[in-house]
Amino acid sequence: MDPEKQSDCAVYKTVIESETQPAEDSVVLSSDVDPRLEFPAYTRYAVVAGCFVIQGLVCGLLNSWGVQQQYLVANVYDNEPSKKKTLSYIGTLMFFNFYFWAMLAGWLAEVWSYRKLCFVGIVIMALGQLLASFCKEPWQLCITEGAIFGFGVGLLFGPSSTASARWFTKRRGLATGIAVTGAGAGGLVIAPLTEYLVHSVGVEWNLRISALYVMVLGTIACCFMRVPFQDKTRTLKNFDWHAFGNLRFAANGGMVFFVAAAFIVPYAFLPEFWVSKGISSQTASVLIAVSNGASLFGRVLAGFTADHLGVLNSVILILVITSFSCCVLWPFATDISMGVLMSIFYGFGTGGYWALSPLVAAKLFGVDRLASISGIVSTTSAIGSWIGSPVANAILNRPGHGNDFIAVSMYAGSLWLAALVLALLNRTLYAKKIFSKV
Template sequence: MVSRFGLRPVIVTGIVISGSGMILASFAKTVWQLYLTHGFMYGFGAGMALFTSVAISVQWFDKKRGLASGITVAGSGIGGAVLAPLNRILISKIGYQWALRIMGISTITIVCAVLVCIRTRIPPRKRGGPLFDVAMFKNSGFTLMYLMGMLVTFGYLTPIFLLPKFMVDLGMSPEVGASLVSVFSGVNAVSRILLGFVADWYGPLNMLILSTAFSGLACYIFWMTTTGLPMAVVFVVIYGINAGGFNSLFPVVAADVIGVEKLAAAVGLLYSGNFFGNLLGTPLASAIVTASGGRYTWTIVFAGTAPILGAALLLFIRFKHEKRIFVKM
């Protein structure tokens, strides 16, 4: 859509749909209405706005591409750090209906206000070419990145969604879990910038492999051994530092694999692979907890294994082009 119609029309349309989804969700009386509004409308609209914009900075930079991408996507981490406690305050003061309405109106207003600052270097395609360029899958590197993104998202959000309930099961209040989510978002935002900066020195593909693998190992080493708040904080910090690489470096590596000229369409297709993990990952993890009688061991294995397998797929790309280990790539 960005290639055909331009960046701003797609972002405006998406943000109006997502904001309207939140506002309409405040009037929902049944579960299916929540699926339609807060689920489909918000998700579809936010995807149009967010995933089309993450590749903008990559188009404008070469030497500092990793840092530029990290700064760009750090915004969502900062938003998560602020919105988690803010939403809890709004819900406690004015109820969840008005909290949803305020968030929906704020989303539309803020994004439309900064839209004037957003511009793409590559102009939209005026005619010709497929809407979905599936020919990109002929590129083995692109296909492996698609599969990597699908695998990683099965585990990526699992700790964040389950951590509040996990802390309650350890005997702590829901506020502790919400605070840990805020800590994760804040650490994640900083790590996106730092990992982008380091990637410019040591290579974005190298850093994406390492950060993705370490995020999975953090689940095994730290989440698996968490029995109280101190270790939970350690896990959230370590996981947040490494998980930030997936957001900041994924579009940078895509630019290297597929080329900047096809980046808008490439990123759209790549992020479509996240659909499966984002939709099914957390429900599967929750089902594993239920099937295990409330124990989290196998859920943690599930969350940790997904990114490790994703990192293994990236190794195929890495060693196909360069077999030497200590080479920037």
């Protein structure tokens, strides 16, 4: 047998001493079963494709909220400061739910079904968009877009970012990187599509159309979601709570906390920043699309780098790039050329981080319970997503601030730098040799 095949098969040679029947989207494999005989050769690549589409829908719509927010601020609630302030909480609510429900999603994916859970998430996500199309007030959007839609993406992101890693060992980084490039591809398409729709048919119909394509494309993608092994004997009673006492877990959780707070800030405020500098809203949406396009390349290259330089080393490099983009590039991104540069660096860095995040968890805690461990880390960091945009909005709207976004960019950059410090700590805890591949 080919060495790579032997490596890939090793992870599946697990004996389940239970008469519990597996779900239709998983197979219990014994130590003498080759999964390549159990599944068609294309199965694991179909899983990667399914993850790609779901990631595109989830992250594309999340990252495009800033385009919709800018339109509402400029054209609907331009003379109502209190309502504009409420709008700033919607993106925050989305990302809070994105993280808050991750532990539940990870546990359900492992003990119930990746496929069924993803389908439930798609339905809730589409429902949130549809209900939002009938809203007339920002507080109503907080419920539909922030809470309901956010709950749907919270159920989807963890399973769709970890399923592909279950099928690979030697090239796990590259496979995961390709799967999560869907997030960049989704943003590359959805951001300009959102800009076009809100100006041509209005916010309400933009939301209805997005609900339609989420339901159609998401349902198709769910058909491919499965894992090669699922332990149906696990329950909430034997949930692994010991991770909370692990120092590596604490450092990793802290890193995710600061990333959760930092990530949405540029996407939520860059469109407004560029418009304040004389760049049109249409061009601003294109710059967001450029960022999402760079994210696509960042995810693939970060996964490739992780396979060759090590996961923990790679995440440090990625956090250096994101910190640089906020602290150094953003203050000078006042014209199209610098805006493109800022978009590329930030998109590349954040895309790389999301590709590496599940791989970091797999490196530190193992792959068998990857979804649940990643979920614990995300849920414990949910509060970080809650403070991101509101604090940035408070900084921006303080008396005498005007359109000076330097403080906002430094705030976002400091959060990324804090994540970098904790990533360095985790790297040191794992291996003290500077040039070792970890």
